[in-house]
Amino acid sequence: MSGLIEGLPDSVALLCLARVPFYFDPYLLLVCRSWRDAVCSPEFFKARQEVPAVEFLSICTGVREKLWQLYDPLNDIWVILPDIPSETRDPEDFAFVSTAGKLFVLGGDCTYYDRTTDSDVGETATDAVWSYDPILGSWDRRASMLLPRSHFACCVLEGKIVVAGGLNSSFQPISNAEIYDPETDVWVPLPDLPSIGFSASGVVIGGKLHVFYYGLSTVRILENGGCGWAWTVKEYGWLKGPMAVVREEAYVLNDGFVFKLDKELKIQKMVAEAPADCSYFYLGCYFTMIGLGDELYMVGSEEIYVLTVGTETPTLRELPREWYPRDGHTITRSTMLRL
Structure with missing residues (x-):
């Protein structure tokens, strides 16, 4: 591979390409032969490992048939994964x-x-x-x-x-x-x-x-x-309910409220109240919480709310429903992927 980006050494150009989100790799392959060879090379995979890690939310929708998806919070993009x-x-x-x-x-x-x-x-x-x-x-x-x-x-x-x-x-x-x-x-x-x-x-x-x-x-x-x-x-003795960890600190959802726990897992303070229209937030059915960065992702069966807990005044917002439903919109599982 040579001349990847005009005016840059290939070693620097490779690091630039490595910073492109992985879900754009198919497009990189189409630019030119040198980019295709670069993206398929062992040097490219090694360069990817040197790029600062990025966290993604991954969800599974559907009951009888599953659809696997990733959400990139930095670029606000949903990506469908193969079955x-x-x-x-x-x-x-x-x-x-x-x-x-x-x-x-x-x-x-x-x-x-x-x-x-x-x-x-x-x-x-x-x-x-x-x-x-x-x-x-x-x-x-x-x-x-x-x-x-x-x-x-x-x-x-x-x-x-x-x-x-x-x-x-x-x-x-x-x-x-x-x-x-x-x-x-x-x-x-x-x-x-x-x-x-x-x-x-x-x-x-x-x-x-x-x-x-x-x-x-x-x-x-x-x-x-x-x-x-x-x-x-x-x-x-701490409250029962879905738990998640953000920046080494534990949070629990109980009876529609999110509480921050201390090192002994006792209640330190009430952080936020779940939206009133989301009954499953109160019941805990089809519900998980995931920590990404300074945010707590509250993933229900049909909605996803994001609670920013890394600030003095926590804020709650709803993630636009841009993921693709399968089998009745139901989100059945979620986790955090770190690359």
């Missing part, structure tokens, strides 16, 4: 996380109702793991989990994916936990959860994984101490 090339039905009650610059879809319930047989067909829990590389623009099948599961806790801890609890193929709760290294594509067992329950969820706060069960007042905490991974069980 997962799976031969089975798109899962429900799956996990959706991001690490190592890739999106990961794990497990879930792949059953569906077959009218011809008047029965449910498919796997009630799967061990499948898929990853999406936004630079290459493709999904890849990764190593399967050690056990199939749905309705489970899943978080990224120290750059690795931890899954814990959930329901097995017989809809029975399990205590199994495991950890995945995206660099080696290997799953390793973790100590079992000290107790089991239904509908597990998790959040990482202070470098520790906190696992909650619906209806229980205790939290199971996983940390990597001097003697390896270990669980502890504690009673928790």
Whole structure:
């Protein structure tokens, strides 16, 4: 490759091209042969790694058929991702996380109702793991989990994916936990959860994984101490509801209000009230919160609100509904992708 940008050394020009958002790569390939060769070169991928990281909101819409999308808050652009090339039905009650610059879809319930047989067909829990590389623009099948599961806790801890609890193929709760290294594509067992329950969820706060069960007042905490991974069980007095972390500070939505928590996870102050017309913000149904930069993205089934918490006076705004709905507008999962 030579003469990428007139008047600039190729090394500098390559850094300029690397700053173009990845979703414009197909257009870069069409400019000229030298740009096409540059974008496809190992030097370009290396230059991309030197560019300051950018955070994207990723959502999944639809129930029976999924549509995967990314939102770039810096440029206010939505991007549609390709479908997962799976031969089975798109899962429900799956996990959706991001690490190592890739999106990961794990497990879930792949059953569906077959009218011809008047029965449910498919796997009630799967061990499948898929990853999406936004630079290459493709999904890849990764190593399967050690056990199939749905309705489970899943978080990224120290750059690795931890899954814990959930329901097995017989809809029975399990205590199994495991950890995945995206660099080696290997799953390793973790100590079992000290107790089991239904509908597990998790959040990482202070470098520790906190696992909650619906209806229980205790939290199971996983940390990597001097003697390896270990669980502890504690009673928790903080408010129940969806949680997210912004700049190492935890926030929780409870009964329509967003509260900031202190280091002991006790209420520090009330930050904002959810919009009155969004009943699911109060009920917590089909609702998640994601921290991006200094903002808290409150993602409901049909609306997305952005709460700026990095200022003295928090502000709340609604994100224009410019994402593409599938299967009744329903947003079923969301996560943050950092590139």
